[in-house]
Amino acid sequence: MITGPKIGAAKEEIETLVVNGLESEMAVKGDKITFPFEIKITAKDKLYKIVKTGDA
Amino acid sequence: MKAEKAELLSPAGSFECLQAAINAGADAVYFGVEQLNMRAKSVNSFSIQDIKEISSRCKANGIKSYITLNTVMYDHDMKLLQLILKEVKKQGIDAVIASDFAVINYCNQLGIPLHISTQANVSNIEAVQFFANSADLIVLARELPLRQVADICREIKRRAISGVSGERMKIEVFVHGALCMAVSGKCYLSLHSQNSSANRGACAQECRHPYKVTDLETNQELVIDNEYIMSPKDLCTINILDQLAASGVDVFKIEGRSKGPDYVYTVTQCYREAIDAVAENTYTQEKVEDWMTRLAAVYNRGFWEGYYLGHKLGEWTKTPGSIATEISAGGAVIIRISKLGNSCWNQEMSGPAIP
Numbered sequence: 001m002i003t004g005p006k007i008g009a010a011k012e013e014i015e016t017l018v019v020n021g022l023e024s025e026m027a028v029k030g031d032k033i034t035f036p037f038e039i040k041i042t043a044k045d046k047l048y049k050i051v052k053t054g055d056a
Numbered sequence: 057m058k059a060e061k062a063e064l065l066s067p068a069g070s071f072e073c074l075q076a077a078i079n080a081g082a083d084a085v086y087f088g089v090e091q092l093n094m095r096a097k098s099v100n101s102f103s104i105q106d107i108k109e110i111s112s113r114c115k116a117n118g119i120k121s122y123i124t125l126n127t128v129m130y131d132h133d134m135k136l137l138q139l140i141l142k143e144v145k146k147q148g149i150d151a152v153i154a155s156d157f158a159v160i161n162y163c164n165q166l167g168i169p170l171h172i173s174t175q176a177n178v179s180n181i182e183a184v185q186f187f188a189n190s191a192d193l194i195v196l197a198r199e200l201p202l203r204q205v206a207d208i209c210r211e212i213k214r215r216a217i218s219g220v221s222g223e224r225m226k227i228e229v230f231v232h233g234a235l236c237m238a239v240s241g242k243c244y245l246s247l248h249s250q251n252s253s254a255n256r257g258a259c260a261q262e263c264r265h266p267y268k269v270t271d272l273e274t275n276q277e278l279v280i281d282n283e284y285i286m287s288p289k290d291l292c293t294i295n296i297l298d299q300l301a302a303s304g305v306d307v308f309k310i311e312g313r314s315k316g317p318d319y320v321y322t323v324t325q326c327y328r329e330a331i332d333a334v335a336e337n338t339y340t341q342e343k344v345e346d347w348m349t350r351l352a353a354v355y356n357r358g359f360w361e362g363y364y365l366g367h368k369l370g371e372w373t374k375t376p377g378s379i380a381t382e383i384s385a386g387g388a389v390i391i392r393i394s395k396l397g398n399s400c401w402n403q404e405m406s407g408p409a410i411p
Binding site for chain 2: 003005008011048
């Protein structure tokens with residue numbers, strides 16, 4: 001989920017993930033990640049990972 | 057009888073929530089500035105300077121904006137109140153939501169449309185008639201059963217009660233969100249225990265705590281298991297929204313100015329779909345179940361229909377805080393946007409692992 005003053009809240013499912021320049025299925029703390037997102041985002045926005053309560 | 061389509065009014069405690077409400081299909085939003093509103097303690101309120109941006113963003117999206125100035129007011133608040141109202145008038149905010157007579161009086165003098173807050177605890181048609189001299193809409197007390205809500209709406213039409221604008225007096229009710237353990241505008245628990253007045257927007261949420269019961273004869277203490285005896289579950293009416301619509305209510309209000317944009321977006325979107333479904337005669341049990349599942353995913357303390365169906369006592373929560381089926385983890389701030397365009401996101405992970 002992305003939240004921000006211009007976009008409100010938007011949720012998308014990550015289809016592809018690039019971790020430290022390489023395609024990967026997993027990213028952990030400290031990694032630099034890149035992934036496509038449908039809507040325009042800005043540096044004021046925040047990224048959240050949505051998890052089911054039982055999985056938290 | 058086909059009901060008129062009610063206005064959907066969503067909370068905006070931040071620009072994120074304002075945009076979420078707009079995107080999800082709200083017809084109007086309500087917000088507070090500075091400390092003269094009922095969420096003065098729980099959110100970083102907008103400032104007077106933000107009123108311009110809020111108004112212009114709402115007008116650009118074709119929705120209305122209402123400002124809450126519904127705390128108890130003291131003499132030392134008058135200067136700030138006047139400053140706010142001057143900006144409200146200048147920026148064309150659609151109405152002020154208030155209960156204090158000073159605010160009512162100033163709004164009337166300045167020609168600012170006025171809605172009477174639920175803090176005024178309006179519970180009968182004579183009170184509606186009284187406020188018709190100064191306002192155009194009443195937010196009814198949240199403890200009224202639907203039958204009495206419908207009676208008030210019907211009686212407004214029968215008596216042809218008009219507000220100050222000359223149009224029929226309108227009625228607003230809460231349809232979703234947190235409820236108080238006390239009657240609207242009558243809770244002094246936080247004030248007495250923490251010197252933090254709920255009616256000045258500084259509720260310390262004492263009712264949400266677990267409590268022991270003490271036998272005064274023996275001093276024996278009992279912990280009441282599995283129930284927070286003063287903490288009501290949240291209101292949810294999406295499963296009876298057809299009945300609320302048929303009652304003649306004009307505005308459906310969602311509580312939650314201290315909640316996040318995810319809550320505002322999801323709840324607004326569900327009620328948008330439900331209001332439209334009722335109006336288009338496509339409101340089904342299958343849809344209700346889908347909406348309930350989606351509503352349960354965002355902040356909630358468990359649901360009940362409030363007092364609309366005739367409950368004499370509240371339903372209480374069994375756990376502290378939210379029981380949402382989904383939570384948002386992380387909250388990472390974007391470090392750098394990719395130069396490749398709008399579709400990529402490049403950031404350093406600081407939260408939980410993905411996926």
